[in-house]
Amino acid sequence: xxxxxxDGRKSGGKPRTRIxxxxxxxxxxxxxxxxxxxxxRGSTLxxxxxxxxxxxxxxxxYFRRKQDIYRAVLEAILETWLAPLEELDADxxxxxxxxxxxxxxxxxxxxxxxxxxxxxxxxxxxxPVIGEFLRGPLKDLVDRKACVIRGWIEAGRLNHADxxxxxxxxxxxxxxxxxxxxxVRAVLGDxxxxxxxxxxxxxxxxxxxxxxxxxxxxx
Amino acid sequence: xxxxxxDGRKSGGKPRTRIxxxxxxxxxxxxxxxxxxxxxRGSTLxxxxxxxxxxxxxxxxYFRRKQDIYRAVLEAILETWLAPLEELDADxxxxxxxxxxxxxxxxxxxxxxxxxxxxxxxxxxxxPVIGEFLRGPLKDLVDRKACVIRGWIEAGRLNHADxxxxxxxxxxxxxxxxxxxxxVRAVLGDxxxxxxxxxxxxxxxxxxxxxxxxxxxxx
DNA sequence: TTTGGTCTTGACCATTTGGTCAGGTGGCCC
DNA sequence: GGGCCACCTGACCAAATGGTCAAGACCAAA
Numbered sequence: 001x002x003x004x005x006x007d008g009r010k011s012g013g014k015p016r017t018r019i020x021x022x023x024x025x026x027x028x029x030x031x032x033x034x035x036x037x038x039x040x041r042g043s044t045l046x047x048x049x050x051x052x053x054x055x056x057x058x059x060x061x062y063f064r065r066k067q068d069i070y071r072a073v074l075e076a077i078l079e080t081w082l083a084p085l086e087e088l089d090a091d092x093x094x095x096x097x098x099x100x101x102x103x104x105x106x107x108x109x110x111x112x113x114x115x116x117x118x119x120x121x122x123x124x125x126x127x128p129v130i131g132e133f134l135r136g137p138l139k140d141l142v143d144r145k146a147c148v149i150r151g152w153i154e155a156g157r158l159n160h161a162d163x164x165x166x167x168x169x170x171x172x173x174x175x176x177x178x179x180x181x182x183x184v185r186a187v188l189g190d191x192x193x194x195x196x197x198x199x200x201x202x203x204x205x206x207x208x209x210x211x212x213x214x215x216x217x218x219x
Numbered sequence: 220x221x222x223x224x225x226d227g228r229k230s231g232g233k234p235r236t237r238i239x240x241x242x243x244x245x246x247x248x249x250x251x252x253x254x255x256x257x258x259x260r261g262s263t264l265x266x267x268x269x270x271x272x273x274x275x276x277x278x279x280x281y282f283r284r285k286q287d288i289y290r291a292v293l294e295a296i297l298e299t300w301l302a303p304l305e306e307l308d309a310d311x312x313x314x315x316x317x318x319x320x321x322x323x324x325x326x327x328x329x330x331x332x333x334x335x336x337x338x339x340x341x342x343x344x345x346x347p348v349i350g351e352f353l354r355g356p357l358k359d360l361v362d363r364k365a366c367v368i369r370g371w372i373e374a375g376r377l378n379h380a381d382x383x384x385x386x387x388x389x390x391x392x393x394x395x396x397x398x399x400x401x402x403v404r405a406v407l408g409d410x411x412x413x414x415x416x417x418x419x420x421x422x423x424x425x426x427x428x429x430x431x432x433x434x435x436x437x438x
Numbered sequence: 439t440t441t442g443g444t445c446t447t448g449a450c451c452a453t454t455t456g457g458t459c460a461g462g463t464g465g466c467c468c
Numbered sequence: 469g470g471g472c473c474a475c476c477t478g479a480c481c482a483a484a485t486g487g488t489c490a491a492g493a494c495c496a497a498a
Contacts, residue, residue, distance in 0.1 A: 439498100440497100441497090444496095452485100453485085463474105467470105
């Protein structure tokens with residue numbers, strides 16, 4: 001529970017066999033689906049085993065404990081999660097950079113909603129597993145990028161707004177479409193009538209851009 | 220022994236006694252804390268019973284099933300949740316009305332974070348209990364208020380933006396501070412050094428107002 | 439004070455579930 | 469082909485947990 005441990009394997013462990021590589025991946029994929037749908041406590045090893053197409057004892061051959069699977073799934077998506085913010089470039093045009101960031105985050109919500117929901121669930125319940133990650137690498141990254149944004153503001157290239165809260169706003173609005181997908185679809189009137197309603201995220205992008213860039217007050 | 224079932228009482232049920240009134244409230248309060256912290260499946264009747272200061276069989280005297288408690292807690296907060304949007308007044312000034320709505324939603328995040336998290340958790344997992352509510356009363360309310368906003372836009376009093384997605388944006392950004400509280404505090408560097416860091420929501424309000432009303436692009 | 443229903447609980451039960459184990463199967467290297 | 473070790477599983481176990489029950493405590497009305 002202390003070290004970074006990218007996965008179950010300590011630094012001195014043996015290298016993985018071909019079969020291990022394959023089956024670990026299968027398990028993690030199945031576990032992502034199950035954990036994101038039911039949460040940690042709400043998921044059972046049997047569910048994961050069935051989805052992975054193997055017996056429960058075999059699951060536990062690759063991961064000693066349920067928690068190890070959960071942690072491995074979470075850690076597997078952390079890097080993906082940070083990547084878009086990492087790309088924010090101090091030398092680029094502020095408006096273009098932020099627009100691009102919003103677009104990348106929306107793409108994540110569209111392409112990896114399960115991962116987003118798993119992440120949300122973990123934080124919602126106090127981040128018992130990735131708390132250290134939040135206070136460490138995440139905070140560092142945000143601090144760095146906040147400086148970039150602050151630079152743009154001080155150069156008069158962006159309106160005055162707290163950079164960290166701005167990042168929160170972007171996280172919140174983009175992940176909303178993955179995390180609250182059911183509500184979004186319910187309110188938009190998902191799949192009524194003949195027309196198979198378009199992806200909610202199409203309408204989302206235009207609205208986010210308008211509001212984030214120009215606000216609601218008419219010029 | 221077919222008890223009077225103090226709980227699921229349809230319209231024809233007996234009125235509640237004084238003790239029932241009191242104990243149901245105690246149970247619902249305790250259950251809100253527990254369910255919001257651990258989710259439905261992650262919470263146990265023993266936890267709720269202990270927090271409520273009574274025995275587990277006594278819990279089940281007031282609520283026949285665990286699910287009944289969960290549902291009752293959820294239903295108890297639904298009305299509170301809709302209230303702020305209900306107040307959006309077509310005859311008011313658009314900017315003032317929306318500012319007020321954002322402020323009210325932030326107040327909810329500040330004052331009832333557990334309720335917000337319970338709600339978020341329910342939706343995150345597909346809204347198995349309140350799905351009907353989302354597709355019914357919630358959609359109706361949003362549709363009504365979207366018309367109000369659309370009216371303001373067509374009158375040139377607001378920038379062009381999809382009203383429903385705008386509402387999503389306000390929900391997302393305001394509830395973020397309750398639902399993702401741990402992350403917010405982690406990134407802001409909660410409680411470091413002597414200064415007991417201020418409530419994150421203070422900084423949030425100013426930023427939300429700036430971005431929602433004026434956007435990021437300098438005028 | 440009596441009386442009848444309300445309220446409360448210790449003890450108990452059945453099921454679910456995370457995890458173990460002994461033993462079988464099969465791939466890989468010699 | 470043979471031996472070794474990784475891989476796999478049916479059967480099993482103990483703990484946790486949702487829920488029941490019978491019996492006692494309490495309260496309020498007459």
